[in-house]
Amino acid sequence: MSSSRLAALVVASLVPVLLTATPALAGGAVTSHYVAMGDSYASGQGTGRYDRGSGDCARGPRAYPALLATATEAESFTSVACSGATTADVLGKQIAALTPATTLVTVSIGGNDIGAPAAMRECTIGSESGCDRILANAKNVIARSLSGKLDTTYSAIRKAAPAAKVVVVGYPRIFEPGSYACDVLTRPRRAEVVSITDSLAAVISARAAAAGFSFLDGRAAFAGHELCSPRPWINEPGLPADDSYHPNKAGHANGYLPALTALLG
Numbered sequence: 001m002s003s004s005r006l007a008a009l010v011v012a013s014l015v016p017v018l019l020t021a022t023p024a025l026a027g028g029a030v031t032s033h034y035v036a037m038g039d040s041y042a043s044g045q046g047t048g049r050y051d052r053g054s055g056d057c058a059r060g061p062r063a064y065p066a067l068l069a070t071a072t073e074a075e076s077f078t079s080v081a082c083s084g085a086t087t088a089d090v091l092g093k094q095i096a097a098l099t100p101a102t103t104l105v106t107v108s109i110g111g112n113d114i115g116a117p118a119a120m121r122e123c124t125i126g127s128e129s130g131c132d133r134i135l136a137n138a139k140n141v142i143a144r145s146l147s148g149k150l151d152t153t154y155s156a157i158r159k160a161a162p163a164a165k166v167v168v169v170g171y172p173r174i175f176e177p178g179s180y181a182c183d184v185l186t187r188p189r190r191a192e193v194v195s196i197t198d199s200l201a202a203v204i205s206a207r208a209a210a211a212g213f214s215f216l217d218g219r220a221a222f223a224g225h226e227l228c229s230p231r232p233w234i235n236e237p238g239l240p241a242d243d244s245y246h247p248n249k250a251g252h253a254n255g256y257l258p259a260l261t262a263l264l265g
Contacts, residue, residue: 030165030264031072031104035080036065037094037157038108040117041171041218042081046235046246057082058242062249064169064256065106071261083242086112087149091156098160105161106260108169110204113149114138114196120174120245123189124237135192142199147207154211167263168208168215169256172222173197174234174245182228184236190228214263221259222251 036042044050044063051059059079060066069077080094087109098105111117115138123131157166174197175182175190182190201219208215225233233251237244247255 029103031068031074032076033099033102034065034069034072034074034077034104034106035097035102035161035164036063036078036106037090037097038081038106038169039085039112040081040083040242040246041111042106042108042169043079043083044081044252045083046243047249047252048243049249054082056084062252064252064260067253067257068106068260071257081108084112084117085109087153090153095156095160098157098164100162102161102164104264105157105164105166106169107153107157107166108171109153110146110150110200111171113146114141114200117245120193120237121241123185123193124244131189135196138196139199142196142203146200146203150204150207151210154207154213158211165264166211166213167260168204168213169260170201170204170216170218171197172218172234172247172251172255173226176224176226176229184227216256216259216263218256221255222247225251225255 040046040058042063042065043054043058044060044066045058047060047062049060049062051061054060059081063079065079065081078097080097082089085094090107090109115134119131119134119138122134173194175184175194177194184190185193197219201217205215205217222233225231227234227236233247233255235243235246235248
């Protein structure tokens with residue numbers, strides 16, 4: 001056999017192997033089988049339009065996962081994100097949506113574990129002592145138990161979707177740091193909430209890195225568009241109450257979506 005013919009046979013035999021072994025993780029291919037998990041920041045609570053069948057989970061077409069799936073023409077897209085979800089809910093109710101064929105997972109979780117919604121309600125319409133107590137509890141959970149909950153959750157995600165790219169989507173700061181002109185909470189309270197958000201981000205990003213996952217910093221994605229800024233991408237407290245302190249449709253379309261698209265490359 002000639003050397004040229006032998007080389008051609010070797011190349012031909014390697015092509016199927018190369019095609020099989022090369023993961024499709026560039027551009028839109030990474031979203032071909034996409035599952036979105038997590039809480040209200042992933043479901044789209046606050047965007048004003050929700051899927052009828054999602055009930056209290058408040059999943060909607062204006063949430064960043066749905067926007068990403070549409071923009072990249074995902075072959076399959078499932079959102080199991082649900083308003084009020086904790087790490088226990090991800091493990092008990094959402095993890096079943098993942099399969100070995102899943103190519104992308106986004107997850108936003110941890111805020112309800114530290115009692116963030118209850119804290120904001122209490123600090124807005126409750127008592128000073130109640131606000132003190134619930135913020136102190138949030139700080140305690142961040143310092144003592146959140147890391148372990150996240151580690152367990154991230155490990156379960158990796159086990160259920162071993163080949164997927166996983167992006168942990170962090171929370172924005174509710175308030176613009178250093179803002180003076182603002183009718184929402186006192187300046188010291190706003191500064192305290194910002195500090196807690198930064199502590200939460202530090203834990204989430206560290207545990208995401210330890211799991212080998214990517215981290216999308218919501219603080220950077222929303223910079224300059226927090227409450228008390230000229231053009232906020234966060235809903236002020238009001239009605240419907242559940243939408244308060246959540247990203248609005250601009251926050252998902254102009255904050256989360258471009259940041260996630262850039263991260264995926």
